[in-house]
Amino acid sequence: EHMVRESRQDRELGTSPxxxxxxxxxxxxxxxxxxxxxxxxxxxxxVETSQGCASASSGAAMAITTTLFEPGGDGxxxxxxVLVGAPGMGKTMMVRKVxxxxxxxxxxxxxxxxxxxxxxxxxxxxxxxxADLVSQCCPGLRVPAGKIxxxxxxxxxxxxxxxxxxxSLVQPEAELSxxxxxxxxxxxxxxxxxKKTVLPKAFLLxxxxxTALGSLGRCLEGEYYLEILGFxxxxxxxxFHRYFENPSKADMAFRFARGNExxxxxxxxxxxxxxxxxxxxxxxxxxxxxxxCSKATTGMMLFYLSQLLKHRDRDNPQVLQQFxxxxxxxxxxxIWKHKVLFEEKEIKDCGLDQPDLLPFFLNERIPKEGEDxxxxxxxxxxxxxxxxxxxxxxLEDDGxxxxxxxxxxxxxxxxxESYSKSRRDLNVTVRFLFGLVSQKSIEYMDKTIGCRISPRxxxxxxxxxxxxxxxxxxxxxxxxxxxxxTFHFLFEMNEKSFAQSALGHFTDLDLQDTKLTLYDQxxxxxxxxxxxxxxxxxxxxxxxxxxxxxxxxxASVPRSGVSGAGGHPGAxxxxxxxxxxxxxxxxxxxxxxxxxxxxxxxxxxxxxxxxCCAELAALLAEHPGLAQLELGDSSxxxxxxxxxxxxxxxxxxxxRILR
Numbered sequence: 001e002h003m004v005r006e007s008r009q010d011r012e013l014g015t016s017p018x019x020x021x022x023x024x025x026x027x028x029x030x031x032x033x034x035x036x037x038x039x040x041x042x043x044x045x046x047v048e049t050s051q052g053c054a055s056a057s058s059g060a061a062m063a064i065t066t067t068l069f070e071p072g073g074d075g076x077x078x079x080x081x082v083l084v085g086a087p088g089m090g091k092t093m094m095v096r097k098v099x100x101x102x103x104x105x106x107x108x109x110x111x112x113x114x115x116x117x118x119x120x121x122x123x124x125x126x127x128x129x130x131a132d133l134v135s136q137c138c139p140g141l142r143v144p145a146g147k148i149x150x151x152x153x154x155x156x157x158x159x160x161x162x163x164x165x166x167x168s169l170v171q172p173e174a175e176l177s178x179x180x181x182x183x184x185x186x187x188x189x190x191x192x193x194x195k196k197t198v199l200p201k202a203f204l205l206x207x208x209x210x211t212a213l214g215s216l217g218r219c220l221e222g223e224y225y226l227e228i229l230g231f232x233x234x235x236x237x238x239x240f241h242r243y244f245e246n247p248s249k250a251d252m253a254f255r256f257a258r259g260n261e262x263x264x265x266x267x268x269x270x271x272x273x274x275x276x277x278x279x280x281x282x283x284x285x286x287x288x289x290x291x292x293c294s295k296a297t298t299g300m301m302l303f304y305l306s307q308l309l310k311h312r313d314r315d316n317p318q319v320l321q322q323f324x325x326x327x328x329x330x331x332x333x334x335i336w337k338h339k340v341l342f343e344e345k346e347i348k349d350c351g352l353d354q355p356d357l358l359p360f361f362l363n364e365r366i367p368k369e370g371e372d373x374x375x376x377x378x379x380x381x382x383x384x385x386x387x388x389x390x391x392x393x394x395l396e397d398d399g400x401x402x403x404x405x406x407x408x409x410x411x412x413x414x415x416x417e418s419y420s421k422s423r424r425d426l427n428v429t430v431r432f433l434f435g436l437v438s439q440k441s442i443e444y445m446d447k448t449i450g451c452r453i454s455p456r457x458x459x460x461x462x463x464x465x466x467x468x469x470x471x472x473x474x475x476x477x478x479x480x481x482x483x484x485x486t487f488h489f490l491f492e493m494n495e496k497s498f499a500q501s502a503l504g505h506f507t508d509l510d511l512q513d514t515k516l517t518l519y520d521q522x523x524x525x526x527x528x529x530x531x532x533x534x535x536x537x538x539x540x541x542x543x544x545x546x547x548x549x550x551x552x553x554x555a556s557v558p559r560s561g562v563s564g565a566g567g568h569p570g571a572x573x574x575x576x577x578x579x580x581x582x583x584x585x586x587x588x589x590x591x592x593x594x595x596x597x598x599x600x601x602x603x604x605x606x607x608x609x610x611x612c613c614a615e616l617a618a619l620l621a622e623h624p625g626l627a628q629l630e631l632g633d634s635s636x637x638x639x640x641x642x643x644x645x646x647x648x649x650x651x652x653x654x655x656r657i658l659r
């Protein structure tokens with residue numbers, strides 16, 4: 001009965017829908033690309049989306065809410081608009097936004113009636129006329145169906161989730177209806193609307209995943225394609241601020257995401273932005289401070305995966321396990337071969353042509369005019385392909401399935417050796433590999449998603465980490481760790497005992513000329529806290545960044561005449577500057593952990609300022625073993641040096657050399 005929703009704002013009848021305040025306040029404009037009037041629009045979405053919301057090849061990006069039925073060059077509004085996007089890109093949210101704006105008289109006021117057909121909820125078999133769809137399915141509607149159908153140009157039908165229609169889209173022309181009162185099987189009635197044999201002047205808005213474009217193109221004439229490319233960089237920050245109504249929490253959450261390049265890139269996908277905000281909201285409730293956040297990138301990805309799959313049938317976990325094995329094999333094969341596009345034959349050979357699962361992970365690209373008409377597929381985002389490539393190495397397969405097509409061995413050591421020698425592009429895959437074999441990930445995959453991960457790779461990962469830095473240290477020298485990615489890998493796993501085992505043989509940390517993002521600093525801090533034998537820390541020429549450079553530049557400009565955090569444009573920058581801890585806060589806090597063996601701390605050419613001196617003074621006062629501190633080329637100022645002197649005067653200070 002709820003297949004069609006009448007959504008006209010009729011003050012006398014009181015039939016307007018009401019969305020929750022949270023929907024209206026959280027909706028953030030998406031970036032879309034307008035394609036030419038062609039059945040082969042929206043062809044580049046998968047690849048472009050994976051590169052971070054570029055505009056599509058044949059149309060400029062534009063704000064979506066105002067342009068759905070924008071008149072073309074001939075002054076005519078398109079009668080049929082197809083809105084294309086991968087799962088989680090915001091198609092249904094866009095439909096809800098259209099209905100709310102129309103209901104409130106803000107947009108699309110050319111329509112008197114808007115009916116939304118939820119294709120995922122249509123129950124077959126069923127017979128109905130168009131008039132039945134309008135009247136019988138909307139019991140609260142008091143306007144006679146005949147009156148509604150009198151002026152076709154005032155009606156908008158929305159088909160949301162077109163790909164979910166379970167019937168054949170090839171129907172004999174002679175069977176289609178031209179009479180809105182004629183009762184036909186439901187598929188014929190809907191096809192008659194699509195092919196415009198009935199109500200030819202009514203408007204249609206159709207949302208679909210790319211997988212249905214081929215069959216849909218054969219049904220329609222004169223349609224316009226709009227492709228959702230997700231959130232632009234600016235809209236990602238806006239979404240975080242809309243999600244967290246508290247501005248300081250929004251700042252903190254976005255700074256956390258912005259400091260992690262993988263997460264920030266993935267936020268182009270609206271449902272991924274939502275997933276990350278949901279997790280960070282839980283973390284903020286627990287710790288009040290995201291610097292304590294234990295959720296690494298892999299944890300966020302697993303939560304996203306669980307959200308994608310939450311409505312699927314849970315009765316047969318073997319089907320999902322088998323599908324993921326094949327999907328991961330395809331992803332890994334692609335990563336090894338620098339390949340992001342996969343042909344239809346590869347999809348079928350891998351057994352991935354399962355319509356209830358495939359569209360969650362892969363987008364179909366429709367070939368352009370003149371191209372070979374075989375479909376090709378791509379993951380929604382390159383980082384998702386890297387995530388599934390990592391999963392290939394650790395997903396349990398009960399020994400029943402030799403890896404798909406025998407193409408690739410599950411050889412973790414080969415992956416690690418290739419990464420060490422030449423394939424630095426495997427970094428994200430290796431990072432996810434560490435995250436997937438953590439105890440938390442193994443339990444989450446089993447309980448929430450229903451798939452089993454093998455912990456066997458943990459031993460190989462540990463041996464590799466222990467061995468790679470030994471090879472870099474010269475005989476007779478202290479064993480030192482000098483690769484930032486080691487700290488990323490250990491932070492991704494986030495297990496104290498594993499970090500202790502991996503770092504236990506090393507005594508020195510030596511990083512040179514590195515721009516340390518917030519994520520880098522959190523990873524470094526985690527490792528230092530669990531590194532009992534660390535005696536010497538050298539961070540020469542490193543910078544400690546808490547936000548993106550534009551914001552830092554903005555916050556460093558002195559403002560005058562700002563009262564409170566009012567409407568003055570500089571107020572936000574000043575508030576952000578005041579809230580940020582000193583740049584080396586995380587480092588100093590980690591170095592003060594109980595049991596620290598630190599003797600030497602070198603911070604030359606790090607351009608430290610007066611704001612760092614209170615933390616350094618506390619470290620001098622509290623650390624019983626710190627004997628040497630080097631702060632060359634810093635701008636500490638007189639007041640900064642006074643703070644340092646306070647630390648030097650404390651009874652606990654054991655410093656012998658200060659440069």
